[in-house]
Amino acid sequence: MANKIVVVTDKMQKRYRYALSEPMGKHFDPRFRPDLTPKQMLALGVFGGRYMRDCRKEFPKDWFTHAKFLPEGMKKPDKKLNYFGVHASQSLAEWRRKGWIRPQDPRGWFQWYCRYYMGRRSDDDERQIKRWRLITRHVSQIAKHCRVGDVSCRPKQRQAVLHWAYDARKI
Numbered sequence: 001m002a003n004k005i006v007v008v009t010d011k012m013q014k015r016y017r018y019a020l021s022e023p024m025g026k027h028f029d030p031r032f033r034p035d036l037t038p039k040q041m042l043a044l045g046v047f048g049g050r051y052m053r054d055c056r057k058e059f060p061k062d063w064f065t066h067a068k069f070l071p072e073g074m075k076k077p078d079k080k081l082n083y084f085g086v087h088a089s090q091s092l093a094e095w096r097r098k099g100w101i102r103p104q105d106p107r108g109w110f111q112w113y114c115r116y117y118m119g120r121r122s123d124d125d126e127r128q129i130k131r132w133r134l135i136t137r138h139v140s141q142i143a144k145h146c147r148v149g150d151v152s153c154r155p156k157q158r159q160a161v162l163h164w165a166y167d168a169r170k171i
Helices: 038-044 092-097 109-118 125-134 136-145 155-162
Strands: 004-009 014-020
Touching (some): 038 109, 125 136
Antiparallel strands (some): 004 014
């Protein structure tokens, strides 16, 4: 595959460039096996409908066809747009304070995952994949304390797990 260059200009990045070196949705690190694609996550409802509304030009249009987004102009996330109907996110300021944000992906893990899914590979992949793998402890807690498919059990933890591309509906 010839590298395609993506140029990003949105509210958080101006003229950021990256190369797509892999086919979309293919050739993932073998330790990284997400249950859900970015398109599926957006359609299910993540991040209160606020996250990445201004990034539509960067990603395939069909990712946003059924995405649950707040109406334009609304700034506060709406937990009703989340699949489990609860707020389960920390603020971007908190993510920055904890050192989870890198300049190449100023919106955090999900932005990294969208770009990784598109075919970008970067020097941050190892760190992000390790972070994704650490979420399995939450998956295990849900499995231990809830009946399979009982989405009313631990909804906040399920919503948080959904943010990491684990299909919390099936746990």
